[in-house]
Amino acid sequence: MGIYLPIAEISVNVFVLLAMGAAVGFLSGMFGVGGGFLITPLLIFYNIPPAIAVATGANQVIASSVSGVLSHMKRGTLDFKLGGVLLAGGIVGSTGGIYVFAFLRRLGQLDLFISLLYVVLLGTVGGLMLVESVNALRATRSGAAPVLKKSGQHNWIHRLPLKMRFRASKLFVSVIPVLGLGAGIGFLSSIMGVGGGFIMVPALIYLLKVPTNVVIGTSLFQIIFTSAYTTLVHATTNQTVDVVLAFLLMAGGVAGAQYGAKAGQRLRGEQLRALLALLVLAVAIRLAIDLFVTPPNLYSLSALDLN
Amino acid sequence: MRAPNAFATAIFLSLLAAAAPAKAQTPLTEGIQIGLSTDNVAITAGFSGADLTIFGSLENPDPLVARQGRYDVIVVLEGPPKPVVVRRKDRVLGVWVNLDSETFENVPMSYSVATTRPLQDITEPNSYKQLSLGASNLYMQPADAGDSPATIEEFTAALRERKSATGLYSENVGGVQFLSQNLFRATVRLAPNVPVGTHKARAFLFKSGLFIKESSAQLEIRKSGFEQSIFRVAHNYSFLYGIFAISLAMLTGWLGRVIFRKD
Structure with missing residues (x-):
């Protein structure tokens, strides 16, 4: 069944989009990430113009994050204070990102920049996670207890000034890295159409040493607001948010997410992380191939923005 | 993807020719008319491309010429003109990057042609160039005329190629059929991604390879x-x-x- 997308201005198949949303929702529910890093490249592979894929991806991330946050709120695994500080940084980063986005679009380098960012970030995060989780899997097999947080272990981040106490996370840390992390994620959110969960989750665990059970809820909580802000700014400056497209993806996504969350409970933490790492790496490799392989069309057309 | 005749536009005919006085001594010059019964086409949720039918008639056709099939008609549906940037990817450190670009002004966003016969059989390449008729003869105005002719030519060709590949520039040979001596029907394709805006339907009449007359009508395509x-x-x-x-x-x-x- 075809449907005409009012903003993307093309006809697409409803069932393809619903299935795409459901599949990504399943994975995002399973791994506790928003799924933006999968949705946006998938939409681009499906011929949705990258600018619209990015803005609509940000919109879609809100739905899956709200869905996820509700279940974390019920379990009490959410640090509102930490989320709030991350968010403050996120708004600043996101605003900067929108300007860079519009600038690159004018230059004709937006698509390349999006792809490069995806390859570099997904490649790095995926690679690091894979190494870590494989080590953890090995350790469990050899009988040693998995150690994620060693108490008393501090790195340079913990020596920064302006310390703040985050009770729910059992954390006493400087606000500088928290704000910086929020800003970085906000920047990526507006350029890549991702919530940033795939960076936020490992960063909170490994850099700030936030307990793993609080990380996902808190990350999803701040992603709701960062992507809401990104959606709003894209809607007002670029008019690239397609609600029909977003709604189809969300409808599939929220259903898939709840099933995914259940499936995720049957797997152990390090197994989940290893699978997520493989998934992230697969997307990175797929995008990297596109950068290096001779494209079928060397020429591309784009409308000229008069202003 | 294409829904044939999802909406065919029916028509208004001008059959003035039939009423022409029979006693006229000197042969009257031929003319061509097209008319659209509707001046707007609406794109709805299920739109996946369509064929648009345009009817028209010849005025004062010479019956002998008509019988020998020496009248040819080309109908064009031209989308709204917009400036377009064409970019070329080149390899930089192994990565494909958009490097060179050329901007063209007033490029029709879509261009669907229907003809009675293959274009090369109707008239000379030169007269197509003069009329700026047909996707491959359409004149594309570069924004910066100072660029080298070879570059402009290369990017013009790429622009045409991309437009045809996405179905926005199309050619329907045999898409114009004579239903009687002076009545014809043209079928032009609307691509699924047809741009919205004011489109211009133009009909060109050729007699034995010579351009005789043109007539046009406007059509609004909107969501x-x-x-x-x-x-x-x-x-x-x-x-x-x-x-x-x-x-x-x-x-x-x-x-x-x-x-x-x-x-």
Whole structure:
């Protein structure tokens, strides 16, 4: 069944989009990430113009994050204070990102920049996670207890000034890295159409040493607001948010997410992380191939923005 | 993808020719008329491309020429003109990057041609160039005329190639059929991604390879109903639209949790 997308201005198949949303929702529910890093490249592979894929991806991330946050709120695994500080940084980063986005679009380098960012970030995060989780899997097999947080272990981040106490996370840390992390994620959110969960989750665990059970809820909580802000700014400056497209993806996504969350409970933490790492790496490799392989069309057309 | 005749535009005929006085001594010059019964076409949610039918008639055709099939008609549906940037990718450190670009002004966003016979059989390449008729003869005006002719030619060719590949520039040989001596029917293709705006339908009449006359009509292609409202709101009330998109996402997320909860 075809449907005409009012903003993307093309006809697409409803069932393809619903299935795409459901599949990504399943994975995002399973791994506790928003799924933006999968949705946006998938939409681009499906011929949705990258600018619209990015803005609509940000919109879609809100739905899956709200869905996820509700279940974390019920379990009490959410640090509102930490989320709030991350968010403050996120708004600043996101605003900067929108300007860079519009600038690159004018230059004709937006698509390349999006792809490069995806390859570099997904490649790095995926690679690091894979190494870590494989080590953890090995350790469990050899009988040693998995150690994620060693108490008393501090790195340079913990020596920064302006310390703040985050009770729910059992954390006493400087606000500088928290704000910086929020800003970085906000920047990526507006350029890549991702919530940033795939960076936020490992960063909170490994850099700030936030307990793993609080990380996902808190990350999803701040992603709701960062992507809401990104959606709003894209809607007002670029008019690239397609609600029909977003709604189809969300409808599939929220259903898939709840099933995914259940499936995720049957797997152990390090197994989940290893699978997520493989998934992230697969997307990175797929995008990297596109950068290096001779494209079928060397020429591309784009409308000229008069202003 | 193509829904044949999803909406055929029916027609208005000008059959003045039939009423022409028979006693006239000197042969009258031929003319051509096309008319659209509707001046707008609405794109709805299910739109996946369509064929648009345009009827028209010849005025004062010479019966002998008509019998020998020496009248040819080319009908063009031309989309609204817009400036377009054509970019070329080149390899930089192994990565394909957009490097060179050329801007063209007033490029028709779509260009569908229907003809009685293959273009090369109707008239000389030169007269197509003069008329700027046919996707491969359409004159593309570069914004910076100072660029080398070879570059301009290369990018013009690429522009045409990309437009045909996406179905926006199409040619339907045999798409114009004579139903009688002076009545013809033209079928032009509307691609699924046909641009909205004011399109211009033009009909060209050729007699034994010579261009005789042109006639044109306007056609508005617009989004209708739901799509149109969304598009308008997104552009005119973009802040409210953004708020709506966010609320919809939050509501969907909450509903999804309520309906599908598994814990």
